Amino acid sequence: MLMRIAIAGGGVGGLTLARILHRHGIDAVVYEREASRTARSQGGSLDLHPESGQKALAAAGLAGRFRSEARPEGEEHRILDPAGRTLVHHRPDPGSFAGRPEIDRGALRDLLLDSLPAGAVRWRHRLVAATPRPDGGFALTFDGGRGADCDVLVGADGARSVVRSLLTDTTLSPVATLVELSISDADRRHPDLAELVGPGNLWCIGVRRILAAQRLGDGSIRVGISLPPDGCPLDTYRSTRALLDVFDGWDPRLTALIEAGDGPPTPRRIEAMPTGTRWAHQPSITLIGDAAHLMPPVGEGANQAMLDAAELAAELAAHPADPDTAIRTYEEAMFTRIHPIAEMSARVQAMMLSATAADDIVRFFSGRPAEPVPAD
CATH class of the missing domain: 3.50.50.60 (FAD/NAD(P)-binding domain)
Structure with missing residues (x-):
């Protein structure tokens, strides 16, 4: 049978x-x-x-x-601090699938x-x-x-x-709040952001918050904001203005990723077993x-x-x-x-949403303390 x-x-x-x-x-x-x-x-x-x-x-x-x-x-991966300084920049070998x-x-x-x-x-x-x-x-x-x-x-x-x-x-238990935005046709519409993100992943790490961006194969940029599971209603994060307030004081080159979103932010709870x-x-x-x-x-x-x-x-x-x-x-x-x-x-x-996230994550990725290096 x-x-x-x-x-x-x-x-x-x-x-x-x-x-x-x-x-x-x-x-x-x-x-x-x-x-x-x-x-x-x-x-x-x-x-x-x-x-x-x-x-x-x-x-x-x-x-x-x-x-x-x-x-x-x-695979290219850059980690920045809120002032836009480069902490880590990993470049893969060109064309390598290793x-x-x-x-x-x-x-x-x-x-x-x-x-x-x-x-x-x-x-x-x-x-x-x-x-x-x-x-x-x-x-x-x-x-x-x-x-x-x-x-x-x-x-x-x-x-x-x-x-x-x-x-x-x-x-299931909540472990984070994730807010997502999308930026289409980034090379033409937002060349500065396209250069900032590069061909891979960008993480901008602050105290208990991360502003991340990822290049997709169609030329768009996917932006993700990670915050602690603070219990705030998700509607709190449906406003671009509210998100900009969360990153108040950050380098405007970074928060431009939020302002460039094609539509309203989309928040959701992240849970784990x-x-x-x-x-x-x-x-x-x-x-x-x-x-x-x-x-x-x-x-x-x-x-x-x-x-x-x-x-x-x-x-x-x-x-x-x-x-x-x-x-x-x-x-x-x-x-x-x-x-x-x-x-x-x-x-x-x-670790990613801790008060010492920048130091901890840089150490995790590179095995050395978090010291800013000149931006490329």
């Missing part, structure tokens, strides 16, 4: 899992709540790590496609979607309930009343996972990515989601007649792998 695998969630983790399973001749259907691949912006850029994200793409047979889409120059090249989230998602057979992704399918069946597996119910059955259910449905609630009642979260194994169901181990967004989330997918797919391919063993083996290895990464992510997040 063919094993029917349902993957709830069409982010990079769920799509990577579906792709690798299909390479092994195992059918899987991805149920995605969005209406289409173009229904919304996919966010900023990702640096894919050789030991996780890139490793998963190799297992998916997509390493070559990744190299054609990725931007090794996007490190952690950047790729836009949208480009990575398209790469994965294009690798799947027609019908592998069911759009407009928001999972609202999964009910265990007497003979094993789950009956799935989607928004609007549609249903489906599966033998194995994988929750790849992110921070607010519906599938997670079937395995654990863990609670408790470090060390586990659940008791249950047959026919498991989690990957943020559904399994939601961490602060410090560079590991997508990479670990893709590695989860690769490792789960490998176990399911190795035990096609015994998915329970495959899931159990995957979960134990995943829990062991994630624990130190989640601890590190929590430490970095706390």
